[in-house]
Amino acid sequence: MLTAIREPIKTKTGPAFTALFLLLMLVTAAAMFSACTPSPKSWQLSGPTMGTSYHITVVDVPAGLTRTALQQLVDGELQQVNQEMSTYIDDSELMRFNRGPVGEAVPVSAHLAQVVELSKDIYRRSDGAFDVTVGPLVNLWGFGPQPEPERVPDDAAIAALQQQLGSDALTIERNPDRLARSRPVQIDLSAIAKGHGVDRVARLLEKQGIANYLVEIGGELRTLGRNPKGQEWRIGIESPDSAGRMVQKPISVSGKSVATSGDYRNYYEREGVRYAHSIDPRTGRPxxxxxxxxxxxxxxxxxxxxxxxxxxxxxxxxxxxxxxxxNLAVFMLVKTDEGFQERYSDAFKPYLERSE
Known part of the structure; x- marks a missing residue:
């Protein structure tokens, strides 16, 4: 998850988590332009959702649309996303499916079918590295609702759970939308639902005639048009230079979406070994x-x-x-003995060049 620069992040390691790990941060419009007075036609909206918060900046608001009405529309849309895809709402559409019959195609919403279909596509493209059925392994390692284990899971427990996983068990039908599972896998969309929520809000704004916006949920974001200063939306990627200083690299991302993933926040240690929250579904281990x-x-x-x-x-x-x-635009920070190394794909280079 990308992080807006607002306040120190709390982790399971408390004060031991220092700025050293805050190597890549996203600056939302609210942070980037807090020193500037927004134009009369730009609004900033925020609120809680999906266990985190959302922040929206809209520019050149169409006449006749009120801030209160727009806030209600956004909150309603995000409540609907939660009701469809949350694993923390017992009667959400996703949880009803997880408790439903195995081997039978059941009707689902177009949104849920769309997200599961995209999840299966990424599962295929990544050779199983992305798997929305990995939840039981996440729980086994203590990164779900269950507390941290006193001992790390043994090979037998991991192997037993791996037999129950795999997005290959999921089948999606469209028009009408139906979802089935060939074995009792449990779907958890936490690695993709925030991004979907951002897209839903972005489309809602466009339906209201808003052509300039930044939508961010928990650090994942989507932009369109211009910011309150009439320029392209920009985010800041920060990383240490050879002297250990933090150097900001602003890049323009108007009309694009941005998301990040990392293992530097949520982890615990057992007998001197660090176990991060990201689980490889192919090995069953962090x-x-x-x-x-x-x-x-x-x-x-x-x-x-x-x-x-x-x-x-x-x-x-x-x-x-x-x-x-x-041809994906990707930026990475890799740990080295001396610090961190930046690596990026060819498709990411134009975003760096535009900022120079």
Missing amino acids: LQHRLASVTVIADTCAEADGLATALNVLGADAGLKLAERE
Whole structure:
């Protein structure tokens, strides 16, 4: 998840989490332009959603649309996303499916079918690195609703759960929309739902005639048009230089979506070994490679969100191979003995060049 620069992040390690790990941050419009007075036709909206918060900046608001009405529309849309895809709402559409019959296609909303279909596509493209059925393994390792385990899971427990996983068990039918599972897998869309929520809000704004906006949920974002200063929307990527200083690299992303994934926030240690929250569904274990974070720029935020997770699981070398093969705009921070190394795909280079 990309992070807006607002306040220190709290993690399971408390004060031990320092600025050293805040190597890649997203600056939303509210932060980038807080020193500027917004134009009379620009609004900033915010609120809680999906266990985090959303922040929206809209510019050149059409006549006749009130801030209160727009806020209600946004909140209503995000409530609908939660009701469709949350694993924390017992009667959400997703949870009803997870409790439903195995081997039988059941009617689902077009939105849920669309997100599961995209998830399966990324599962295929990443050779299983992105898998929305990985939830039981996440729980086993103590990164879900269950508390951290006193001991790390043994091989037998991991192998037993892996037999129950796999997005290959999911089948999607469209028009009418139906979803089925060939074995009792459990779907968890937390690695892609925020991006989908961003896309839903963006489309809602466009239906209201808003052509200049930035929508951000938990750091994942989508932009269109111009910012309150009449310029392209810009985000800041920060990383340490050779002297350990933080150097901001602003890049223009108007008309694009941005998402990131990393292992530097949520983790615990057992007997001197660090276990990060990102689980490789192919091994059943937390990631052990040196990729600290990966950022993806794409047309939709749902795809950027899912791909960021997939590339993070793959690691720097395999992830960049996928990025080059599919012409993905990707930026990575890789841990080294001296600090962190920046790596990025050819498709990302134009975003750096435009900022020079």
